[in-house]
Amino acid sequence: MTQTKLPQTKLTARNVDVFYGDNKAIDDVSIDIGNGVVTAFIGPSGCGKSTFLRSLNRMNDTIAGARVTGQILLDGEDIYDREMDPVALRARVGMVFQKPNPFPKSIYENVAYGPRIHGLAQKKADMDGIVEKALTRAGLWNEVKDRLTDAGTALSGGQQQRLCIARAIAVSPEVILMDEPCSALDPIATARIEELIEDLKSRYAIVIVTHSMQQAARVSQKTAFFHLGRMVEYGDTHQIFTNPREERTKDYITGRYG
Amino acid sequence: MIASVIFPAVLALGLIGWFSTRARAKLLYSGRGSMHSMPGYHAWHLALWIVLPALLVWGLWSAVSPVIVDHTVLSEPVAAQIPSDPVQRAAILSEARNIAEDPGFIGFYDESPTLAPAMKAAQDHYGLIGAILVAVAALAGGGYAFTRVRSGYPARTRVERLVMLALLGASLLAILTTLGIVASLVFEAARFFKDVSPIAFLTGTHWAPANAVGDDLNANFGAVPLFWGTLYIGAFIAMLVAIPLGLMSAIYLTQYADRRARKVLKPVLEILAGIPTVVYGYFAALTVAPAIRDFAAALGYQNPSTESALAAGLVMGVMIIPFVSSMADDAIAAVPRAMADGSLAMGATRSETIKKVLLPAALPGIVAGVMLAVSRAIGETMIVVMAAGATARLTADPFASMTTVTYQIVQLLTGDQEFNSPKTLSAFALGLVLFVVTLILNIIALRVVKRFREAYE
Numbered sequence: 001m002t003q004t005k006l007p008q009t010k011l012t013a014r015n016v017d018v019f020y021g022d023n024k025a026i027d028d029v030s031i032d033i034g035n036g037v038v039t040a041f042i043g044p045s046g047c048g049k050s051t052f053l054r055s056l057n058r059m060n061d062t063i064a065g066a067r068v069t070g071q072i073l074l075d076g077e078d079i080y081d082r083e084m085d086p087v088a089l090r091a092r093v094g095m096v097f098q099k100p101n102p103f104p105k106s107i108y109e110n111v112a113y114g115p116r117i118h119g120l121a122q123k124k125a126d127m128d129g130i131v132e133k134a135l136t137r138a139g140l141w142n143e144v145k146d147r148l149t150d151a152g153t154a155l156s157g158g159q160q161q162r163l164c165i166a167r168a169i170a171v172s173p174e175v176i177l178m179d180e181p182c183s184a185l186d187p188i189a190t191a192r193i194e195e196l197i198e199d200l201k202s203r204y205a206i207v208i209v210t211h212s213m214q215q216a217a218r219v220s221q222k223t224a225f226f227h228l229g230r231m232v233e234y235g236d237t238h239q240i241f242t243n244p245r246e247e248r249t250k251d252y253i254t255g256r257y258g
Numbered sequence: 259m260i261a262s263v264i265f266p267a268v269l270a271l272g273l274i275g276w277f278s279t280r281a282r283a284k285l286l287y288s289g290r291g292s293m294h295s296m297p298g299y300h301a302w303h304l305a306l307w308i309v310l311p312a313l314l315v316w317g318l319w320s321a322v323s324p325v326i327v328d329h330t331v332l333s334e335p336v337a338a339q340i341p342s343d344p345v346q347r348a349a350i351l352s353e354a355r356n357i358a359e360d361p362g363f364i365g366f367y368d369e370s371p372t373l374a375p376a377m378k379a380a381q382d383h384y385g386l387i388g389a390i391l392v393a394v395a396a397l398a399g400g401g402y403a404f405t406r407v408r409s410g411y412p413a414r415t416r417v418e419r420l421v422m423l424a425l426l427g428a429s430l431l432a433i434l435t436t437l438g439i440v441a442s443l444v445f446e447a448a449r450f451f452k453d454v455s456p457i458a459f460l461t462g463t464h465w466a467p468a469n470a471v472g473d474d475l476n477a478n479f480g481a482v483p484l485f486w487g488t489l490y491i492g493a494f495i496a497m498l499v500a501i502p503l504g505l506m507s508a509i510y511l512t513q514y515a516d517r518r519a520r521k522v523l524k525p526v527l528e529i530l531a532g533i534p535t536v537v538y539g540y541f542a543a544l545t546v547a548p549a550i551r552d553f554a555a556a557l558g559y560q561n562p563s564t565e566s567a568l569a570a571g572l573v574m575g576v577m578i579i580p581f582v583s584s585m586a587d588d589a590i591a592a593v594p595r596a597m598a599d600g601s602l603a604m605g606a607t608r609s610e611t612i613k614k615v616l617l618p619a620a621l622p623g624i625v626a627g628v629m630l631a632v633s634r635a636i637g638e639t640m641i642v643v644m645a646a647g648a649t650a651r652l653t654a655d656p657f658a659s660m661t662t663v664t665y666q667i668v669q670l671l672t673g674d675q676e677f678n679s680p681k682t683l684s685a686f687a688l689g690l691v692l693f694v695v696t697l698i699l700n701i702i703a704l705r706v707v708k709r710f711r712e713a714y715e
Contacts, residue, residue, distance in 0.1 A: 091605030
């Protein structure tokens with residue numbers, strides 16, 4: 001049995017419940033997310049996978065009435081602890097959204113936004129370096145290096161999404177959360193993003209929520225299957241897709257519902 | 259007289275037609291099963307065919323018949339001795355008409371009573387002809403529509419088209435009224451500019467219409483101090499209050515206030531927009547202006563005036579806050595949530611996100627809101643009438659009394675005025691300038707808003 005071994009656990013969730021008002025969206029989820037691997041969350045619409053993802057960098061805080069109980073640890077630190085600053089947390093746990101959402105600024109300013117906020121560069125040359133590195137890692141540098149002052153919103157959808165990834169990695173996060181990053185993109189742009197995820201995974205812990213089981217199978221090493229707010233099964237991607245332990249997982253994988 | 263009979267008669271006929279046709283169409287409906295239009299539409303179709311042609315004929319006849327009546331009366335032998343001067347003739351005919359309708363009427367001309375019997379006879383004659391024409395029109399229209407009460411007749415389509423035309427007419431009426439206002443402004447202003455050179459008007463710095471007699475017109479109609487006062491109060495002092503306060507309240511309401519606070523605060527803020535401007539006016543005059551005078555005195559001003567640009571501008575600014583804040587509110591709320599999420603997810607704080615992402619993205623909408631607010635402020639009248647003063651003065655001193663375009667228009671047009679003196683006509687020239695400026699501001703603002711909407715849809 002060729003079990004992918006976890007080099008180290010980056011994020012740990014224990015008995016996490018998420019509520020929207022009185023509505024329980026996530027029920028008792030416990031999971032260990034490893035560093036240097038891609039973890040996929042799959043499941044039918046409304047199963048809570050995006051909600052759970054958003055609780056990993058406390059983006060749920062921005063939604064009125066959202067509440068998280070249980071424990072989520074980043075490198076052993078409780079991220080919902082009173083001492084933990086959500087702003088500092090989000091600099092360590094970056095996020096890429098479903099729809100590309102570049103700021104209405106130039107390409108350069110989009111990437112420089114985070115480093116500037118966090119004071120990562122003192123001089124213009126340092127900032128140039130950070131921007132170039134982030135764009136290079138996001139596989140966008142060669143396409144945009146001659147037009148860094150153009151508006152970020154003028155890029156194609158796939159380029160915009162890679163710009164958003166560049167923007168996220170410019171602040172050197174440890175974890176990157178991706179919420180259906182390819183659902184608004186065509187197959188070619190999707191393939192580019194998937195290659196990019198492959199390139200990035202050695203440096204970061206990546207968690208990706210996806211509707212596409214093929215995508216989960218292609219890019220991830222670990223897969224968690226969510227259904228009706230609960231995590232039904234979590235294991236190696238290969239095992240989940242070839243030999244699921246749970247009947248519900250099998251039904252979903254084989255297209256019986258969802 | 260004729261009208262008071264014909265009008266109700268036509269309406270009654272229409273009503274009878276409506277009910278009888280509905281009953282008839284219902285019978286048809288139950289007999290055949292399928293009709294193109296419901297009975298109600300047939301009823302309306304018939305009633306409208308009775309009423310509208312009749313009203314049309316009546317309207318045309320009312321316009322034409324006085325001319326025919328006058329002509330008939332003038333060709334009578336009794337009319338031979340009346341003067342040939344057209345103005346006098348018209349006056350005599352008008353008096354004769356009054357006597358014909360009310361025998362107690364005392365005319366100025368001696369000829370009038372002699373014409374009255376002929377006038378009365380002609381009026382009765384042509385009134386009867388008119389009544390017959392109206393009745394024919396009503397019956398012909400009704401008869402036409404009556405033959406159309408069939409199962410396959412598209413009465414619904416016809417009636418709905420007419421409704422559409424009525425709606426179109428209603429909207430055209432508003433537009434035509436606007437055009438009429440513009441035309442009268444332009445026309446009267448043109449009369450003013452015959453006497454006073456536009457260049458002197460737009461660039462002169464001395465405004466004293468009361469002294470304007472004889473040849474020194476150009477020297478006394480320099481409107482620059484008025485434009486200055488208008489802009490200084492409306493576009494500068496008022497905006498100094500309205501922009502920061504409006505913007506900050508919009509940011510608080512969209513970004514920080516929880517749902518309960520928003521529910522209470524937003525309507526309260528909008529009440530500000532509903533307060534009559536005259537109430538703001540006396541608040542400015544009775545409460546704010548004296549306080550500012552005392553403040554000016556405390557600063558060491560000699561004899562500060564009760565009326566001041568600052569008092570008017572401050573109160574106007576408060577009045578304008580809801581405009582700025584609701585436009586800014588809309589503009590900020592229109593920025594996609596994903597944009598703010600993107601910024602927050604990178605570890606930006608709420609206020610960094612507002613400053614660096616939301617406000618720049620919402621800026622066009624905010625600018626448009628400010629422009630609308632400025633155009634509203636410079637057209638505002640009551641506050642400046644009550645608190646700004648009457649002195650046309652070119653100064654940047656906020657404690658000085660100042661006057662505005664709107665205040666001068668009020669001054670020039672109230673009370674007994676000759677309607678062809680340059681003094682009165684200058685009000686129209688001022689109105690035209692004000693209208694053009696606010697129109698331009700509004701057009702720019704609407705364009706900006708439109709482009710801004712497109713960017714996010």
